[in-house]
Amino acid sequence: MITRKRTKTILNMAIPITIGLFSDYMMGLIDIAMVGTLGDNAVAATGLSGFSFELFIAFVMGLAPAVQGIVARREGEGSDEAKCLPLNGGIFLILTIGIPLSILCYWLTPYYFSMISSDPAVTKEGIPYLRALLTGTIAFGMCAVFEGYWTGIARVKVCMIIILLINGLNIFLNYVLIFGNFGAPALGTMGAGIASAASMFTGTIIYFIVTFIHYQKEGFLTAMPSFNLYKRLLKMGFPASLHDISFSAGFIVLFWMIGQLGTQELSVTTVLIRVTIVMFLFAEALGQTSATLVSDAIGKGDLERASQCGWDAGKIGVLVITLLGVPIVIFPESFLSLFLSEQETISLALIPMQLTALTTGIASLVYIFSITLVTIGDGSRVMIVSFGLQWLIFLPAVWIIGPYLEYGFLPVWLAQTTYSLLAALAITALWNSGRWKTIEL
Numbered sequence: 001m002i003t004r005k006r007t008k009t010i011l012n013m014a015i016p017i018t019i020g021l022f023s024d025y026m027m028g029l030i031d032i033a034m035v036g037t038l039g040d041n042a043v044a045a046t047g048l049s050g051f052s053f054e055l056f057i058a059f060v061m062g063l064a065p066a067v068q069g070i071v072a073r074r075e076g077e078g079s080d081e082a083k084c085l086p087l088n089g090g091i092f093l094i095l096t097i098g099i100p101l102s103i104l105c106y107w108l109t110p111y112y113f114s115m116i117s118s119d120p121a122v123t124k125e126g127i128p129y130l131r132a133l134l135t136g137t138i139a140f141g142m143c144a145v146f147e148g149y150w151t152g153i154a155r156v157k158v159c160m161i162i163i164l165l166i167n168g169l170n171i172f173l174n175y176v177l178i179f180g181n182f183g184a185p186a187l188g189t190m191g192a193g194i195a196s197a198a199s200m201f202t203g204t205i206i207y208f209i210v211t212f213i214h215y216q217k218e219g220f221l222t223a224m225p226s227f228n229l230y231k232r233l234l235k236m237g238f239p240a241s242l243h244d245i246s247f248s249a250g251f252i253v254l255f256w257m258i259g260q261l262g263t264q265e266l267s268v269t270t271v272l273i274r275v276t277i278v279m280f281l282f283a284e285a286l287g288q289t290s291a292t293l294v295s296d297a298i299g300k301g302d303l304e305r306a307s308q309c310g311w312d313a314g315k316i317g318v319l320v321i322t323l324l325g326v327p328i329v330i331f332p333e334s335f336l337s338l339f340l341s342e343q344e345t346i347s348l349a350l351i352p353m354q355l356t357a358l359t360t361g362i363a364s365l366v367y368i369f370s371i372t373l374v375t376i377g378d379g380s381r382v383m384i385v386s387f388g389l390q391w392l393i394f395l396p397a398v399w400i401i402g403p404y405l406e407y408g409f410l411p412v413w414l415a416q417t418t419y420s421l422l423a424a425l426a427i428t429a430l431w432n433s434g435r436w437k438t439i440e441l
Contacts, residue, residue, distance in 0.1 A: 051255060116252060236379065239380045310431055328356075332353045366424045
């Protein structure tokens with residue numbers, strides 16, 4: 001039975017993280033809402049480009065949970081080494097990996113887009129948007145490792161404030177660059193990508209300044225990480241990156257398959273996935289909270305408390321997120337009309353939206369336990385389970401139901417819902433097994 005004290009401890013961390021994540025992901029919805037005025041092709045293009053970008057930057061984003069996990073574990077152990085050593089290592093690896101990655105992906109974007117989109121109008125909108133995002137690869141990675149550091153030391157309000165500043169700037173730049181306000185050229189979807197990249201670079205600068213002010217004496221940018229620390233960061237970050245790559249690539253394939261059904265179905269999928277991600281924000285915040293609390297407890301040698309922290313986060317997530325979905329189940333059309341302008345497209349999305357809202361509470365366990373397991377060093381098993389369910393079961397089922405048998409969009413989304421519930425069951429079983437308790441960092 002979860003106690004009031006434990007609930008308060010979890011929520012004190014999870015709520016600021018949720019606010020920051022909500023602000024962050026709201027930018028995705030605001031992009032869709034603003035770009036949506038340009039038509040279904042623009043919406044579909046931002047969906048394909050957005051998930052493609054997440055696929056590419058997954059090569060560097062896995063370092064964030066590695067930094068968080070090591071920092072939190074050392075805090076629990078009462079280590080006397082410089083607190084910023086993992087952060088310094090993460091920054092160096094972001095630069096080393098991110099610079100060549102962004103150049104390569106920028107160059108390959110036209111060839112890549114020609115493979116994932118059969119609609120020339122979608123391709124025309126998507127290429128400049130994706131290329132604009134790719135210019136910010138390093139900034140996205142830097143902000144992620146800074147957030148991992150500040151979350152690992154349980155100072156999550158700093159991340160919340162900086163994320164709010166970043167996204168406030170993003171909204172303003174979207175208004176200026178998408179539509180050509182204040183004398184700027186109207187760049188359409190490319191303007192949305194430039195706005196996102198510029199905002200993240202600004203956030204990176206803020207993180208450097210704030211961290212330098214508070215933690216210069218803890219070795220920020222001065223303490224040299226050891227070779228073993230770099231190995232630990234890569235050992236933890238590699239499975240996390242592979243998991244993110246596999247997951248994002250799976251959604252790219254899903255978008256491609258649904259694109260075979262039509263641009264209208266692709267637009268619906270873009271909105272449904274984005275809305276689902278927003279509903280999972282609290283789960284992601286609970287996962288990050290659980291990861292810090294569990295890592296700290298393991299560092300102190302209190303494995304029973306570590307296990308309880310994970311289960312408490314899971315219980316809170318299922319309850320709260322299920323309640324959040326109730327208004328969407330009751331008023332799906334009103335909700336969808338915020339993002340889709342054509343009535344036929346809204347009608348196509350109604351039942352899938354209700355299914356998503358009904359099941360997201362249980363499905364949130366995937367995020368809560370996956371983030372916790374990856375951060376404490378058990379990312380390999382998470383990667384294997386996730387890959388197997390997504391690539392060996394879910395995506396083949398979608399291909400058979402959708403493009404091959406042409407059963408339509410609703411059966412495809414029923415397969416998506418079933419996959420989410422199976423993934424929740426499998427990842428929860430990994431947590432329940434307790435093998436993570438023996439992992440050394």
